[in-house]
Amino acid sequence: MTILxxxxxxxxxxxxxxAIVRTRDLFAAVMLLGIFSLLxxxxxxxxxxxxxxxxxxxxxAGISTVLFLGALALTAARERESGDSRxxxxxVVVIMAATVVYATFDKPALGDPNAPxxxxxxxxxxxxxxxxxxxxxxxxxxxxxxxxxxxxxxVFVVFTAGIAVLFLLxxxxxxxxxxxxPDELSTGGLKHHLIPRVVGKLLIPFIILFGLYVQxxxxxxxxxxxxxxxxxxxxxxxxALLEGETRALAALPExxxxxxxxxxxxxxxxxxxxxxxxxxxxxxxxVLSTNSVAGQQLGIILIEAGVGLAVTGVLLSIFHAFxxxxxx
Amino acid sequence: MFITVSIAILxxxxxxxxxxxxxxxxxxxxxxxxxxGTKTVLLVSVVAFLFGRPDFLDLALAYALINFxxxxxxxxxxxxxxxxRELGAAQQRDSL
Amino acid sequence: xxxxxxxxxxxxVVLLMIGFYAVIAKSNLIKKLIGLSIFQAAVFLLYISxxxxxxxxxxxxxxxxxxxxxxxxLPQVLILTAIVVGIxxxxxxxxxxVRIKEAYGTIEEHEAAAMDxxx
Amino acid sequence: xxLFLDLGSWVLFGIGSLLLFIGALGVLRLPTLFTRMHAAxxxxxxxxxxxxxxxxxxxxxxxxxxxxxxxxxxxxxxxPTSSYALANAALLARNRDQTREQADRK
Numbered sequence: 001m002t003i004l005x006x007x008x009x010x011x012x013x014x015x016x017x018x019a020i021v022r023t024r025d026l027f028a029a030v031m032l033l034g035i036f037s038l039l040x041x042x043x044x045x046x047x048x049x050x051x052x053x054x055x056x057x058x059x060x061a062g063i064s065t066v067l068f069l070g071a072l073a074l075t076a077a078r079e080r081e082s083g084d085s086r087x088x089x090x091x092v093v094v095i096m097a098a099t100v101v102y103a104t105f106d107k108p109a110l111g112d113p114n115a116p117x118x119x120x121x122x123x124x125x126x127x128x129x130x131x132x133x134x135x136x137x138x139x140x141x142x143x144x145x146x147x148x149x150x151x152x153x154x155v156f157v158v159f160t161a162g163i164a165v166l167f168l169l170x171x172x173x174x175x176x177x178x179x180x181x182p183d184e185l186s187t188g189g190l191k192h193h194l195i196p197r198v199v200g201k202l203l204i205p206f207i208i209l210f211g212l213y214v215q216x217x218x219x220x221x222x223x224x225x226x227x228x229x230x231x232x233x234x235x236x237x238x239x240a241l242l243e244g245e246t247r248a249l250a251a252l253p254e255x256x257x258x259x260x261x262x263x264x265x266x267x268x269x270x271x272x273x274x275x276x277x278x279x280x281x282x283x284x285x286x287v288l289s290t291n292s293v294a295g296q297q298l299g300i301i302l303i304e305a306g307v308g309l310a311v312t313g314v315l316l317s318i319f320h321a322f323x324x325x326x327x328x
Numbered sequence: 329m330f331i332t333v334s335i336a337i338l339x340x341x342x343x344x345x346x347x348x349x350x351x352x353x354x355x356x357x358x359x360x361x362x363x364x365g366t367k368t369v370l371l372v373s374v375v376a377f378l379f380g381r382p383d384f385l386d387l388a389l390a391y392a393l394i395n396f397x398x399x400x401x402x403x404x405x406x407x408x409x410x411x412x413r414e415l416g417a418a419q420q421r422d423s424l
Numbered sequence: 425x426x427x428x429x430x431x432x433x434x435x436x437v438v439l440l441m442i443g444f445y446a447v448i449a450k451s452n453l454i455k456k457l458i459g460l461s462i463f464q465a466a467v468f469l470l471y472i473s474x475x476x477x478x479x480x481x482x483x484x485x486x487x488x489x490x491x492x493x494x495x496x497x498l499p500q501v502l503i504l505t506a507i508v509v510g511i512x513x514x515x516x517x518x519x520x521x522v523r524i525k526e527a528y529g530t531i532e533e534h535e536a537a538a539m540d541x542x543x
Numbered sequence: 544x545x546l547f548l549d550l551g552s553w554v555l556f557g558i559g560s561l562l563l564f565i566g567a568l569g570v571l572r573l574p575t576l577f578t579r580m581h582a583a584x585x586x587x588x589x590x591x592x593x594x595x596x597x598x599x600x601x602x603x604x605x606x607x608x609x610x611x612x613x614x615x616x617x618x619x620x621x622x623p624t625s626s627y628a629l630a631n632a633a634l635l636a637r638n639r640d641q642t643r644e645q646a647d648r649k
Binding site for chain 1: 435446451458459461480487513
Binding site for chain 1: 331334341345357360364376378390391394395405
C-alpha cells in the first residue's frame, strides 16, 4: 500500500515539475510550486518522515509562496524568450539522467531493512534513546543531542542567510509587500475584504498557539524548533497581509526580531558553553543537571527554544526586508 | 476501508492537478491549488489512520491552518498589481 | 515488485535533471532559482527514500509496543534542517535577483550579460 | 456496536468520496471559472465533513477525535473564505476589464 501511494504521488510530482519548468508564466510556476510542495509533504509522510513532512508543510504552504510572490512583485511576472538553443542542455541532461539511473540499479530497494544505511548508527539511536534521553521522538533526540553540532551549524547558516538578505535589501522604513497605491484608488478594497479579515484574524491566535504546541510537544510528537519557527512566522505574515505591514511591525518591531535572531543563536551557543563550564564537553547536556537524563532533556528544550526564536526571527526579517523594498 | 477513501482522494488530487496545469486563467490555478490543499489535509488524515499512527494528525492541522495564507497572499498580490497598473494608466491619461 | 522498489530513485533522478535543466537552459533568473529548488527537493526525496524500513513506522517510540520496527531517524534529521536552510538561502537568492533587477532593469541572464559586454 | 460504527463509517466515506469526486469532475469539466468554483466549493464542504466524521467514528473518543474536530472546524472556516476571496477577486478583475473595454471603445 505504501508503495502504491508513493508511486502515485511521485508520478504527480514529476508531472508538476515538468509543468513548472515549461510554463513561461512565472506566476503559474509559483502556484504549481505550491502543489509541488504539498505533494512532497504527502510523500514524506507516506515514507514515515512525519517531522520532515511537518517542516515542509510549515515552510512550503505559506512562507515560500509569499517570498516568491514578493520577489515577483519586485521583478517581472513573465519569462522572456531567450532564443538560445535548448538542445545542448537537453542532451546533457538526458545523458546525465541515463548515467545516474544506471547507478540506481545497485541501490537497495525501497524499504529494504538490510540496506547499508540502516546498519550503522541508526539502530543505536533507536535502542539507546529511551535509556539516555528518555523522550519518544528519536528525531528530536538526534537533532538536539547526538548531532547537536550539525544543528548549531544549520542555525548559523539560517542566521547568516537572514543577515545577508538584510544587507542586500536593507531594512528600515516599513513598506507593504505588494505596494498598495494611495487609498482613493483602492475604493472599497477593505470593505470587500471584511470576511477574509475576520476569519484570518480569528485564525492567527490558533496558528501561534499551534506553533507553540509544535515547539514544546516536539519531544513527544512530530515537531521542534524549526517547524514551530516557520509556523509562528507564517502566523505573523498572515497578520501583515491582512492588516498591513505597519501594524505587523508595531506588534513585533524590527528591533525585537533582531533580538530574537541573535538571542536564539546565542542561546544555543551559550547552552554549549555552559556545558563546558560545568565540566562536560561542548553541547554535552548530561552535566546540566544532577541526573544525566534530566540534563539531556533540559538541554534539548533550551536549544529547541533557541532554534525556534532564531528561525522565527530570520523568516520574519526576510519577509519585512522584501516588503520594505517594494515601497522604497 | 481507509484505502478506498485514500484512492478516491488521490483521484481527486489528480483531477485538481490537471486543472492547475490547464489554467487557463490565474484564478483557475489558484482554485486548483486551494482544492489541492484541502485534499492534502484529508489524505494525510486518512493515511495517518491507515498506518495506525493517529498522533500524526498534527501535520493535517498545520495544513488546515496555514494553507489559507498562500491563497490570501496570491489574491493580495493580484489586487495590488492590477491597482498599480490602473494607477499607471491613470497617470498616463493625466499626462496626455 | 523489485523494480517498483527503485521507482523512488528514478523519480529522484528525473526531478534532479528537471531542476538541473531549468538551471542551465533557462535565462530567467527566477526560473533558475525555481529549478534550483526542484533540484533541492529531489535531494530531499533521495534521503527520505533511504529512511524507509519495510513494515516500519515513524521513529517516535510508542509506549507498550515493544517489537515495533522504526524507520531510520538520521536522514530525517538532516533533511528537516535542510528544508529551513533551503528556504533561507532561497530568500538570499531572490534578494540578489531583486538587486540585479534594480541594477540592470532585467532578470534575464542574456540581457544582463549583453549589457555587461557593451559597457 | 462496532458493526454499526463501521457501517456508519462506510456510508460516510462513500458519500464523502462520491462528493469529492463529483466536485473534482466539475472543476475539470465545467466551462467557465465561476461554474468551476461553484462545483468545488459546494461539494468540498460536505465531502470534507463526511470524510472527517467517518474517520472520527473509527477513532472513537480519543485525542485524535479532538484533533479531527479542530481540523474540520478550521477547514470549514478557511475553505469558504478562500473561495469567497477568490470569487471576489476574479469578479473585480472581470468588471475592471469590462469597464476598461468600454472606456477604450469610447
